[in-house]
Amino acid sequence: MRRRNLALVLGAVAGHSPLSRADVAGRVGLTRAAVSSLVDELIGRGALTEAAATASGRVGRPGRALAVSGEGPAGLGLEVGVTHLGACVVDLRGEPRVWRRVERSNADRPAGRVLAEVAELAAEAEADATALGLRVEGRVLAVPGVVPNGPGGLVERAPNLGWHAVRVADHWPDPDTVPEPENEANLGALAEFWSAEQPVETFVHVSAGTGIGAALVIGGRLFRGARGFAGELGHIPVHPDGPGCACGARGCLEQYAGETAVLRGAGLAHHGPGDAATLLAERAGAGHAPTLAALDRAGRALGLALTSAVDLIDPDGLVLGGAYAELAEWLLPSVRAELADRVTVRPWTPEALRPSALGRRGPLLGAALTTVRRILADPTLLPAG
Numbered sequence: 415m416r417r418r419n420l421a422l423v424l425g426a427v428a429g430h431s432p433l434s435r436a437d438v439a440g441r442v443g444l445t446r447a448a449v450s451s452l453v454d455e456l457i458g459r460g461a462l463t464e465a466a467a468t469a470s471g472r473v474g475r476p477g478r479a480l481a482v483s484g485e486g487p488a489g490l491g492l493e494v495g496v497t498h499l500g501a502c503v504v505d506l507r508g509e510p511r512v513w514r515r516v517e518r519s520n521a522d523r524p525a526g527r528v529l530a531e532v533a534e535l536a537a538e539a540e541a542d543a544t545a546l547g548l549r550v551e552g553r554v555l556a557v558p559g560v561v562p563n564g565p566g567g568l569v570e571r572a573p574n575l576g577w578h579a580v581r582v583a584d585h586w587p588d589p590d591t592v593p594e595p596e597n598e599a600n601l602g603a604l605a606e607f608w609s610a611e612q613p614v615e616t617f618v619h620v621s622a623g624t625g626i627g628a629a630l631v632i633g634g635r636l637f638r639g640a641r642g643f644a645g646e647l648g649h650i651p652v653h654p655d656g657p658g659c660a661c662g663a664r665g666c667l668e669q670y671a672g673e674t675a676v677l678r679g680a681g682l683a684h685h686g687p688g689d690a691a692t693l694l695a696e697r698a699g700a701g702h703a704p705t706l707a708a709l710d711r712a713g714r715a716l717g718l719a720l721t722s723a724v725d726l727i728d729p730d731g732l733v734l735g736g737a738y739a740e741l742a743e744w745l746l747p748s749v750r751a752e753l754a755d756r757v758t759v760r761p762w763t764p765e766a767l768r769p770s771a772l773g774r775r776g777p778l779l780g781a782a783l784t785t786v787r788r789i790l791a792d793p794t795l796l797p798a799g
């Protein structure tokens with residue numbers, strides 16, 4: 415009960431600060447004495463701060479403004495991408511305070527080597543956080559792969575990295591700081607949900623990089639499937655006789671709307687090192703006809719696959735994240751056209767499909783915010799002051 419009330423008070427301040435103790439009592443429907451005791455505990459645990467007396471602007475005694483602490487508890491997010499590594503620290507207010515990204519080709523390098531470098535980056539980010547007065551309370555690692563449900567820290571497979579059954583702890587130098595892996599598409603979707611001013615409760619978040627990942631948020635909760643394998647949109651068939659796919663099947667969405675397929679279609683398959691989405695956006699912006707045609711074809715295939723998602727789960731929204739967010743200008747028309755033609759049995763508006771506001775920052779932000787959201791839901795995770 416106390417745990418629930420601590421979360422209630424912390425949530426009220428997080429959502430509506432600055433509030434005085436009296437304001438909080440009014441909002442959460444507890445007595446002032448009860449709220450004061452809860453506030454004292456939250457201050458002791460480092461979750462809240464209380465400013466010097468300020469007039470609250472209403473009749474009665476001036477209240478002292480409570481706010482979620484910008485120092486102390488923090489979440490560390492880490493990311494292994496196919497072409498980069500990232501680290502981010504967010505404070506309890508959800509503000510990113512440390513942001514590090516290094517370009518690194520991680521495909522087909524030994525997982526141990528890659529994870530050793532992530533661990534170094536993590537240590538640097540934690541040192542930066544410490545210098546800002548922050549204390550990392552949890553660590554989550556975004557990976558472009560399948561992470562089964564349950565404990566164990568296992569990445570079952572990450573085809574674009576060449577990982578099979580990689581247990582993060584087996585390669586992490588310090589047993590006290592091992593991060594918990596999670597699928598990057600799931601984290602991108604959660605970041606979108608947590609950051610939205612008016613979150614949509616049921617939506618599909620599709621993101622692309624080298625592969626295509628989808629995440630389902632249903633009724634405000636991430637749907638991971640019975641084993642954690644939900645959301646493999648990239649391998650939904652869009653053409654039964656289409657080109658062979660790395661997964662062994664034919665005509666998968668990834669063969670039409672994945673980065674490699676779009677580059678090939680645009681005649682840019684052999685471009686040098688560099689970012690595929692940026693290159694495609696440049697060419698499309700300059701009116702390069704083969705690129706525009708390849709993006710149109712990708713959008714059509716994506717629309718076809720998303721029609722199945724709309725018919726199956728009846729979402730309020732569809733979000734294009736990751737590299738797709740940067741290509742939205744050219745993808746949206748054809749995806750919307752396909753959906754408009756096919757989604758005819760239920761109410762559907764073109765605006766329900768939109769690009770992510772976070773774009774490629776989503777997964778890393780989601781990884782860092784995971785710890786913050788856990789603390790907001792259960793402040794007793796923080797050490798007592």
Ligand SMILES: [Zn+2]
Nearest residue numbers: 649659661666
């Ligand atoms: Zn496939």
